[in-house]
Amino acid sequence: MIDTVIAIDIGFGFTKATDGKDFLIFKSVYGEAVDLQFRESLLGENSHEEHIQIEIDDTPYFVGELAERQSSSRSFTLDQNQFISSSSKILALGVLSKLLHEPEQTIKLVVGLPIGHYRQYKEILAEMLKDKHVFTSVHHDGTTTEMNITVEDVRVLPQPIGTVMDRLLSTTGIPKSQRFATDKIGIIDVGFRTTDYTISDKGRYSERGSLTTKNGISKAFAKIGAKLKEASNIDVEIYRLFEAVDSGSIKIRGKSYDLKPITEKAFKQLATAIATDANTVWADDWDIDAIMITGGGGAVLAPYIEKQLEGVVIPIKQDLDYRLHNVRGYYKFGLYTWRKKEA
Ligand SMILES: Nc1ncnc2c1ncn2[C@@H]1O[C@H](COP(=O)(O)OP(=O)(O)OP(=O)(O)O)[C@@H](O)[C@H]1O
Ligand SMILES: [Mg+2]
Incomplete structure (x- = not known):
């Protein structure tokens, strides 16, 4: 038996993660947490799924969609400079707060870095993550769990490689073919x-x-957004265009706009x-x-x-959201690496 392997792909748009069974996907955004007085009404139906809140060294953070909606003070999307420093650790601990079910565990991590960051940051990121992480996981009902997670080993991969690993390794991390x-x-x-x-x-x-x-893809969305603004005078955030583009039209103040030609x-x-x-x-x-x-x-x-x-x-393979192929590949690569080493 090898230790729990968690795979994390931190993108500029979305953070993707898996423990081999479940997948987690949320916007790569975090911000300082505010007090949630009316948890249920504020968070609504999907509150459990979307609620990612942690405390690191007494600083509370909202992560993902919750940060986008609730953090009043500072809420940032990933930018290149912040990427490696504070951001990746907060997003990674956010992932662990959702995917790990035991408060005290030893795990191994596989993380992807953008090609442009790989050479410069792979060691820094591995060192930062390979550590004992003590933090608090705050659940959607306000209860908390003290987490004490030892990350015993870390592998850092250039992001796109995950898709190849996903294709060529089996679900147990064994090469499928020559x-x-x-x-x-x-x-x-x-x-x-x-x-x-x-x-x-x-x-x-x-x-x-x-x-x-x-x-x-945001480049194309920015163009679509600009065209839409010309027609409707409304600035629709790039993030919100995905569904509209997918369905071919968007309704703004009751009026429907055809997005197909510009898309x-x-x-x-x-x-x-x-x-x-x-x-x-x-x-x-x-x-x-x-x-x-x-x-x-x-x-x-x-x-x-x-x-x-x-x-x-x-x-x-069309069996999975395209955004998740890299991270599924990282997970398989983790099994492949650590199984081989322990055998
Ligand atoms: N179900 C979906 N919901 C939202 N966006 C989706 C969905 N499926 C595909 N997309 C598209 O995927 C894009 C994000 O892709 P992806 O998660 O691979 O980017 P990223 O890895 O976060 O970004 P980068 O590689 O630049 O760091 C979105 O901008 C959207 O166009
Ligand atoms: Mg990516």
Whole structure:
């Protein structure tokens, strides 16, 4: 038996996590907690699911959607500079407060970093997380649990690699086929703010062929939002456009706006930019066996990107929200790594 493995993918848009059974996904936002006097009415029906609140060194934090709605003072979305410092620890402890059911445990963590941060921060992040974490988990009904979690080992992976691990490793962390050891696979990870490119060569990360750009899906959403503002005079937050774009229209003050033409145009433009970068960064890697497209933005852009790529695209399994493939892969990689080591 190996210890509990928790996998965490901290993106600019969403934090994703799994313990191998359940998945957790919330906006990468946190803020100082305020007193909730009327918990039930404030939080409503989904309060249990969405309630993530912790206290670290006597400072209370709301994490995820709760922070967005309730933190009056400071509520920040991840920015690049804060990313590694305080943010990732708070978001990670937020995850642990939800996924761990014992107050005292020893666990192992697999965490992903954006390509652009990987080399510079992988050791810093691992050191910060590999520690004894004492914090308080505040539940939705106001009761608390003192958590005493020892993180005994940490692996840090470049984010997009998770999707390859997910594809090539079984649910118990055993390579499914020889391809794990032989193939060279390019991955395009379209996130909220960034798109990451990397290559998994024989199951290993290759720094050559890696790139981060600002061509995240939010770029297309910003265009759609601007067009919508022209038409309606209302600023709709980028975050709130996902569902509207998905359904093809949005209702503002009782009036319905058709989003299909502008969406089609914005997605096509972004997909072209993303595919062009791929063809450029992998120009010398003609020996790539296949390419995978992942990330929440990949879910919507894949059909547009695919057409413009030079190479064979492996479709990713449709059994899971696209945003979660990386983190499921990290979990499998954790099993693969620590099983091998202990055997
Ligand atoms: N069910 C969903 N709900 C909300 N957004 C979704 C959903 N499915 C796909 N998306 C898209 O996924 C995007 C976020 O993708 P993802 O979680 O991969 O980004 P991220 O990893 O947080 O960002 P980055 O990689 O830039 O750090 C959203 O902006 C949205 O366009
Ligand atoms: Mg991401």
